[in-house]
Amino acid sequence: MATNSSGLDAAQLRAYFALMDVAGLLKHGVEQQLRDAGDLSYVQFQLLARLALNSTTGSERMTDLADGVVYSRSGLTYQAGLLEKAGLVSRAPSVEDDRGVTVSITDAGRERIATVLPGHGEVIRQQLFEPLSAADAETLADLLSPVRDHMRSAPPRSAAPRKKR
Amino acid sequence: MATNSSGLDAAQLRAYFALMDVAGLLKHGVEQQLRDAGDLSYVQFQLLARLALNSTTGSERMTDLADGVVYSRSGLTYQAGLLEKAGLVSRAPSVEDDRGVTVSITDAGRERIATVLPGHGEVIRQQLFEPLSAADAETLADLLSPVRDHMRSAPPRSAAPRKKR
DNA sequence: GTCAGGTGCTTCGAATCTGAAGCACATGAC
DNA sequence: GTCATGTGCTTCAGATTCGAAGCACCTGAC
Numbered sequence A, B: 001m002a003t004n005s006s007g008l009d010a011a012q013l014r015a016y017f018a019l020m021d022v023a024g025l026l027k028h029g030v031e032q033q034l035r036d037a038g039d040l041s042y043v044q045f046q047l048l049a050r051l052a053l054n055s056t057t058g059s060e061r062m063t064d065l066a067d068g069v070v071y072s073r074s075g076l077t078y079q080a081g082l083l084e085k086a087g088l089v090s091r092a093p094s095v096e097d098d099r100g101v102t103v104s105i106t107d108a109g110r111e112r113i114a115t116v117l118p119g120h121g122e123v124i125r126q127q128l129f130e131p132l133s134a135a136d137a138e139t140l141a142d143l144l145s146p147v148r149d150h151m152r153s154a155p156p157r158s159a160a161p162r163k164k165r
Numbered sequence C: 001g002t003c004a005g006g007t008g009c010t011t012c013g014a015a016t017c018t019g020a021a022g023c024a025c026a027t028g029a030c
Numbered sequence D: 001g002t003c004a005t006g007t008g009c010t011t012c013a014g015a016t017t018c019g020a021a022g023c024a025c026c027t028g029a030c
Helices: A010-038 A042-054 A062-068 A073-085 A107-129 A134-153 B010-038 B042-054 B062-068 B073-085 B107-129 B134-153
Strands: A059-061 A089-093 A101-105 B059-061 B089-093 B101-105
Touching: A010 A042, A010 A107, A010 B010, A010 B107, A010 B134, A042 A059, A042 A062, A042 A073, A042 A089, A042 A101, A042 A107, A059 A062, A062 A073, A062 A101, A073 A089, A101 A107, A107 B010, A107 B134, A134 B010, A134 B107, A134 B134, B010 B042, B010 B107, B042 B059, B042 B062, B042 B073, B042 B089, B042 B101, B042 B107, B059 B062, B062 B073, B062 B101, B073 B089, B101 B107
Parallel strands: none
Antiparallel strands: A059 A101, A089 A101, B059 B101, B089 B101
16 A cells, blocks of 8 residues: 555455456457458447347447447548448438438448457467466456446436536 | 357347446546546546556656557657656666667656545546446456456557557 | 667557537427 | 437637657767
8 A cells, every 4th residue: 555545455456457458458459350350440340249249130229339339429431431331231310200210230241340359269268368277257248247237327427417408 | 149140149249238338337437537637638537647656766757658558659648748847756767778768757747646646546437437346346356367468469559550650 | 890680659541439519300398 | 390409420729749851969890
């Protein structure tokens, strides 16, 4: 406690730094693989993966996507534009809400994900899980999943309340 | 295993996604606090903190800083420039190696860190450790520290080998 | 010495990211 | 209906990021 006034104990500090470092390094590694294997950025991969795996229809509204991925709305507009230009997703006005835009993954998008996934898993396995047992992985998941839920529930994520006018 | 070809099992997938999500959300929260409390970006905070806490002299070479923080060299040059302009850091040619630049934290830099740290810890505690027991934090640290070491040792981090000429 | 190749940092240009502001539609009060 | 307010998305300007190329110095072979 001598050299810090953060109010965190030693174990918490270790955990915090390790977590952020691992996530940063892992993102780097993954980003490289995705670029090489399928010309995708990490965000683009997340978006496609979410559309491909996380929903039965392969579509989702922009806001839900932005909230699912940790991302700003304007950034999502930008990336959705890139993905659309690449033919991996399509955008259409939402049926129930004329303001909304529904993003759908295309067949090309699914193919791209399929192309990239095996290598992706390989990188994760080598970089993240190499030093971890199967039980460790389970423990890690059990530890972090509640944290994610806690974080997601607390503050109003990407949709910050508008300022007064 | 039906819906993915990543080669990762269910627990690994959960752990991977939870890890990345938690890190992303946490970074967001921390970034906001740092901006409000001390007008620092996350990277800037990392750099200052590393200088303030991690070394006896309060100085370090650019490359070591870049490797310590997960960061590109050119990005570090940019941020070091900002920090220097803000008076939080000073740069001087290295003594032993005329190519090298030694970055040192200034008194103002130390003050800034001290200003920001308590609130920083508060955010971490609320967002990250709220759902975790003391034992959990320890477990997390023990799980992730080896992973970080593994990742740092394997690939040639920020200093990618130069291409042939 | 001197030369070739390696390393430390910066510069440059292009890509990406963000918050704030803007536009269009939705919703509810009246 | 009309109005005030809220929400979904995009646009915009500016900040940040990265990799590649450039420059200066260092190191070892000769």
